[in-house]
Amino acid sequence: MTPVHLRIRNVSRRFxxxxxxxxxxxxxxxxxxxxxxxxxxxxxxxxxxxxLRLGAGLDVEHDGIIxxxxxxxxGPSLDRGIVFQEPRLFPWLTVERNVALGLENAAFSKAxxxxxxxxxxxxVGLSGFEKAYPHQLSGGMAQRAGIARGLVNRPDVLFLDExxxxxxxxxxxxxxxxxxxxxxxxxxxxxxxxxxxxxAVYLGDRVVVMSPRPGRIKQIVPVGxxxxxxxxxxELAAIRNEVLDILNSTNGETxxxxxxxxxxKRPVATANHIHAAHRAKLAQPAFSTTEI
Amino acid sequence: xxxxxALQTPRAVKIRRGLTLPVLLLIFWEVSSRTGLVDARxxxxxxxxxxxxxxxxxxxxxxGELTASLLRNIAGFVIGSAIGIVFAxxxxxxRAADALVTPTFNGFKQISLLAWIPLISIWFGFGEQAKIVFxxxxxxIPVVLNTYEGMRNVPRDLIEVGHALKxxxxxxxxxxxxxxxxPSIATGVHLGLIYSWLATVGAEYFLAVGPGxxxxxxxxxxxxxxxxxxxxxxxxxxxxxxxxxxxxxxxxYLLRWRVTAH
Numbered sequence: 001m002t003p004v005h006l007r008i009r010n011v012s013r014r015f016x017x018x019x020x021x022x023x024x025x026x027x028x029x030x031x032x033x034x035x036x037x038x039x040x041x042x043x044x045x046x047x048x049x050x051x052l053r054l055g056a057g058l059d060v061e062h063d064g065i066i067x068x069x070x071x072x073x074x075g076p077s078l079d080r081g082i083v084f085q086e087p088r089l090f091p092w093l094t095v096e097r098n099v100a101l102g103l104e105n106a107a108f109s110k111a112x113x114x115x116x117x118x119x120x121x122x123x124v125g126l127s128g129f130e131k132a133y134p135h136q137l138s139g140g141m142a143q144r145a146g147i148a149r150g151l152v153n154r155p156d157v158l159f160l161d162e163x164x165x166x167x168x169x170x171x172x173x174x175x176x177x178x179x180x181x182x183x184x185x186x187x188x189x190x191x192x193x194x195x196x197x198x199x200a201v202y203l204g205d206r207v208v209v210m211s212p213r214p215g216r217i218k219q220i221v222p223v224g225x226x227x228x229x230x231x232x233x234x235e236l237a238a239i240r241n242e243v244l245d246i247l248n249s250t251n252g253e254t255x256x257x258x259x260x261x262x263x264x265k266r267p268v269a270t271a272n273h274i275h276a277a278h279r280a281k282l283a284q285p286a287f288s289t290t291e292i
Numbered sequence: 293x294x295x296x297x298a299l300q301t302p303r304a305v306k307i308r309r310g311l312t313l314p315v316l317l318l319i320f321w322e323v324s325s326r327t328g329l330v331d332a333r334x335x336x337x338x339x340x341x342x343x344x345x346x347x348x349x350x351x352x353x354x355x356g357e358l359t360a361s362l363l364r365n366i367a368g369f370v371i372g373s374a375i376g377i378v379f380a381x382x383x384x385x386x387r388a389a390d391a392l393v394t395p396t397f398n399g400f401k402q403i404s405l406l407a408w409i410p411l412i413s414i415w416f417g418f419g420e421q422a423k424i425v426f427x428x429x430x431x432x433i434p435v436v437l438n439t440y441e442g443m444r445n446v447p448r449d450l451i452e453v454g455h456a457l458k459x460x461x462x463x464x465x466x467x468x469x470x471x472x473x474x475p476s477i478a479t480g481v482h483l484g485l486i487y488s489w490l491a492t493v494g495a496e497y498f499l500a501v502g503p504g505x506x507x508x509x510x511x512x513x514x515x516x517x518x519x520x521x522x523x524x525x526x527x528x529x530x531x532x533x534x535x536x537x538x539x540x541x542x543x544x545y546l547l548r549w550r551v552t553a554h
Contacts, residue, residue, distance in 0.1 A: 058456060076456045088453050092471045092549040104467070105458045133549045 005034040005189050006055060006157060011064035013050050013215075024050045025062070026214035034156070037183055037190045037227075039204030041197055041243065043250070047215020048193045049161055055191060056082045056159040068157065078106055081150035085162040087142035089134040095145050096121065096130040102152040120148040123182060140171035144178075151182070157189040164199065173231075176202060180228055197247070201240045202229055209243055211250035219246050336519040341526070344519035348508070358527060360503035361492055364420065368427025369488040373481050375428070376435030383436075384443030385469065394440075401433050405491060409498045418500035423492070426499070430491030431484035438483070442476025443469055475547055482539040489532050505531075 013025040025047040032038050040048045053059040054066055057076045066073040068080065076082075081102070089098045099120055103113045121127055124144040134142055143163060150158055163179075164172040176199055183190050194200050200207045204223055211218040221243055225235055298304060318338065324330050325337040332340070348354035382389050383397070408429060416422035446469055454468050470477075496506020505524050512520030 056456065058452065076458055078458055082456050084449070084453075086449060088449050090450060090453075090468070090471070092474065101453075101457055101467070104463060105460070135550070 003034060004031045005036070005069065006030075006032040006191070007065065007067040007070075008032075008051075008055065009065040009067075011051070011054060011062050011066060013047070013054060013059070013062045023214035025054075026216050027064070028215070028217055029064075030208060030217060030220075032157075032189060032191065034189055035187050037180075037192070037203055037205045038208060039200035039206075040191065040193045040208040040210060041195065041200040041247070042210030042215075042218075043212050043247070044195065045215075046210040046212035046250075048210050050215065051210075052159050052161050052191060052193045056080050058082070078102075078153050079155050079157070081153065081155035081158040083143075083147050083150040083158065083160045083163045085165045087134070087139075087146035089142055089145055089149075091134050094131050094133055095126060095137070098134070098145055099148045099152050102149045106153050116152055116154075120152045121145075123151070123185075124148045125178065138171075139167055140175060143167065143175065147179070147182075151186065151188075154186075155188065157191065160190065160192040162194055163192070165195070172199075177228070179203065184227060197240055197243050198231075201236055201243060202231060207239075207243055209246045209250075218250055221246070333516070334518060336522060340519045341522045344517070345523045345526075348520070348523060353503075354508070354523075354527075357503050357505055357508050358531070361496065361505045362531070364423055364495070364504065365427060365489055365492040368424045368492065369431045369485055371424065372428030372431030372488065373435040373484045376432040376480070376484070377439050377477060379432075380436040380439035381443060381465065381469070384440050384473075385465065397436065401437070405430055406494065406498070413499060420502070422499050423495035423502075426495040427488045427491045430494075431488040434483035434487055435477070435480040438476045438480025439473060442473030442480075445476070446472040475550065478543040478546055482536075482543055485535050485539045486532065489528075489535055493528055 008028060008030040011025060011028045012023065015022045015024055028047075028051060030038075040051065042048045050059070054062050055068075055073065057073045057080060060074055068077070073080075089095075090101065093101070096117060100113060100117045103116060106113070108116065118127075118130070121130055124147050126141060126144050126148065129137065129141065134145070137145065143166075147160075147163065150160075160179075164175055167175065179190075179192075180203060190203075192200075192203060201223060207221040207223060209218045209221060210216065221239060223236075223239055225233070225239075229236060299308070321335065322338045325332050325335050336344075345354070383394055384390070405426070408426065412422050412425055416425050450468055450472060451464070454464050459467060492504075493506045493509075496502070496504040497510065505527050509521050509524035512518065512524060
């Protein structure tokens with residue numbers, strides 16, 4: 001048995017919004033093994049991003065226990081990388097120097113840092129763009145730089161908060177493939193939050209399905225197919241349908257205030273056109289295969 | 293490229309259009325003083341002004357006067373804007389300092405700069421020191437206002453990236469706040485440079501006469517030498533124009549990471 005790498009035990013998170021208490025996460029427990037790829041999927045307001053922020057240590061106001069390698073998570077750590085939905089590059093720095101930010105406080109020599117930065121840039125396929133400024137990059141390239149910054153310090157777990165949510169369908173599919181390759185090479189634990197069921201099923205060893213208001217884990221679906229996967233395989237499609245069924249069974253509640261600690265822009269994924277056919281075929285009332 | 297086509301480039305066209313009004317004014321000036329439309333004692337001819345400029349440059353110490361003014365300007369500008377950046381950074385980043393000081397500063401900035409002159413002259417005398425203090429205050433105010441504004445508008449997303457990457461407080465300021473606020477700081481410094489040049493002349497007017505372009509103009513008025521006054525005014529305008537161009541070039545270099553919008 002692989003040891004538990006991230007232990008999340010009875011974790012709840014409440015927010016105070018205008019005097020009322022909103023429960024974003026209610027008694028969530030989840031163990032993640034070292035080297036596992038876990039995807040978390042759910043409708044907006046199900047607390048999936050909250051859970052990710054708690055795991056990464058960006059938010060520490062919670063009940064229950066969160067441990068990384070047996071140590072309580074009480075703030076961010078360089079052993080935990082994070083990739084946000086927006087690339088969040090510093091516009092005044094070149095790609096190279098943006099990636100190097102991840103090593104700012106790492107105990108490497110200058111030469112080692114340079115080496116790591118150029119390796120990461122090559123790994124995410126940005127060689128040749130080291131000296132480019134963020135405004136010169138496309139959305140996909142910028143997100144690659146964001147991933148490189150999250151990985152450059154060799155964290156043993158990488159948290160990804162809807163990293164491909166703002167990308168077009170083709171770039172998205174390509175980056176999903178590349179992320180899978182990176183995961184296979186680097187052998188690190190990955191936790192990816194998404195609202196895209198296809199993405200969750202394609203990438204995850206296990207798919208954690210969450211239900212909203214209050215945010216709870218509805219069910220954990222093991223995928224059990226070897227990586228790299230065939231997007232069109234029947235097994236994958238069956239698992240995807242299973243996840244969609246679970247999601248739709250959570251669909252009774254009326255929407256309330258979305259509970260997020262930081263109000264962030266969340267552009268809707270632009271993959272509609274490609275998956276419209278899928279959607280029509282499945283005719284799901286609330287959740288398409290792509291977006292929920 | 294022929295001369296004609298060189299005059300047709302967008303840049304050349306822009307320069308030509310910009311020069312149209314000054315050239316027309318010069319012609320109007322020359323014609324009115326030559327034809328006796330105005331009294332030449334009040335508005336000397338261009339030739340007179342040119343000869344006076346030559347006389348001041350060669351026989352007198354026009355270059356020295358200009359240097360004196362510029363040094364005064366630069367000293368006050370550097371002191372005022374450096375203190376301004378540090379002061380505004382403190383206000384923007386420390387909640388306690390902000391609550392304590394910002395309301396007072398907002399009152400302070402409403403006071404006309406010229407109102408400070410009596411106080412400055414009593415506290416610092418009429419010499420160089422007083423003038424530099426006056427120039428520094430002129431630069432300080434726009435630098436503080438703009439730096440503060442810029443620091444307050446640093447995107448929270450980037451601050452959070454710094455948090456995730458375990459930035460120290462010093463790194464937060466040097467890696468995030470200062471560069472993110474740089475466009476605003478540059479605007480403030482640019483304004484500070486213009487204000488401090490205006491204030492340099494003001495200080496030379498209102499504080500005791502010493503070497504400087506302002507002093508030159510005062511001497512011209514006292515001797516009823518309007519050509520000399522004109523020389524002073526033209527120099528002030530030219531220097532102001534050049535300082536403005538210099539600041540714009542510096543700004544463009546510092547902010548080259550921004551999407552350029554032409």
